[in-house]
Amino acid sequence: MKQKVLVMDDDPAILEVLEMRLSAMGFDVTATSDPRTALEAVEATRFDLALLDLRMEPMDGMRVMEALHERQPRLPVLIMTAHGTIQTAVEAVRRGAFDYLTKPFVRDELRSKIARTLATRRWARDRERLLTVGQALASSGVVARVLDAVAQATVEATDADRCVVFQLEQGRLVPMASAGSPPPSWEKLAAAATAAMDKGVPITASGPLEGAEGGTIVAAPLVVQRGPAGALVIETAARIEPVEDDLEILALFSSQAAIAIRNTHDLERLKSGAVAALGRMATQVAHEVKNPLAGLRLYVHHLEQRLAKTGDAEARELAGKIANTVDHLASVVAEITAFGRPLELHREATALHPLLDECLELARARRPTDGVEIVRAYDPACPAAQLDERELRKAFLNLVLNALEALEGAGRLTVATAYSPTAGTVTVTIEDTGPGMTEETLSRAFDLFFTTKPDGTGLGMSIARSVINLHAGELTVSSRLGYGTRVEARLPLEPAADPARAPDAHA
């Protein structure tokens, strides 16, 4: 889109020349000598620049500028003046003009001053727009998403070539999100980020002088609670001197980003706190229910025996049903209380492949698999390992069940193992071609009691992760909406040795 320039001069000859030259420079020009037409034009559309003659009848350039600024406060104005009236031109700048041009125009002066004005204006963007963006950010969820949005919005708002959001993690600056073209040097951006964090205020750093055109880097610290949590860094190829105003805007924007980060942290803390409290409550309730259930079981047993003696077969059958239901309840309660208590592993030499086969069998008995292609890609080199078979059965069964539930009877389920002798680990992959997870589901899949299923309890993933973690392993999930889900469990083959006594590791 062409940039719009408004030109006003009461000398028709000059007006005509200016219109021609500005059009030749690629601008969309509105030229007039009538102040009313000018004001109406500014009311109707947003201009990028105005060139106003200082001496005009009936309204001089200064008054026109003020009237324009009432309608478009940040419109950059260049005042044109003849040689003798520099003093007035300086006064115009004091009253809000961006710069002035002396008439007759010196060669290239018109072009260079316009270019400078527009370049500077790029940095001085609407505060309102940034505020709106910031508020929108503060209301959204996942941190990574928030930071991506921050980077993207910053690039759009500043016209910078790129924006990188750095976050401080364990004393190291990590680029968390970026937008725009990839930076030629991450180090320089990181250095600017560090400087901004040290100073606590936005800073400007000039890029390398590649030829005459050096770039500009501006960094603003992200201050969360007690200190800087990172920095927002933008870089532009052009040599543009950002003015105080621009740094202020960036500071404003980064503070919005920081608020967004803090809100997300707070929300996550709150969420995990609530989840933990809910978990405690569930185990307490289960605990309370456990003893009465045991009593109930005993009474039913007595009842069954007595009914057997009296020969009332029908009543005995009913008592048997009650006993079964009580048993089922007791096993649910046992599972919940077991989940609340930190587990102890009983490791023994375990062959993974038969264990996985068994989980597949158990799962197939519970879920329809007729239309499901089951692929087993076992690594024959995979040795037996010191693992807790019972706990792992629970973990893998839950993962296979999730995959089958996602497939809903059609698609492919792959169970694979891969042995890494150097790392001393084996990785079990359970992959399905189901519908995949939304970002929201993915971020909450491990939350206790989080479920998207009408009769799910939301325990499967939490159980699987805690079992794998107890084995000092790692459970990761990747999922693409519409393509499927892959869950990977990386397990060390041996329990971690006491690091002080560990033999020298070979690379």
Ligand SMILES: Nc1ncnc2c1ncn2[C@@H]1O[C@H](COP(=O)(O)OP(=O)(O)OP(=O)(O)O)[C@@H](O)[C@H]1O
């Ligand atoms: N393979 C998968 N494909 C798609 N979504 C999945 C998959 N595995 C897990 N999920 C999502 O994660 C959620 C949590 O899974 P989790 O196993 O913890 O609970 P659940 O399956 O809902 O209930 P249950 O306690 O009976 O296992 C599921 O409700 C589902 O939305």
Ligand SMILES: [Mg+2]
């Ligand atoms: Mg499940």
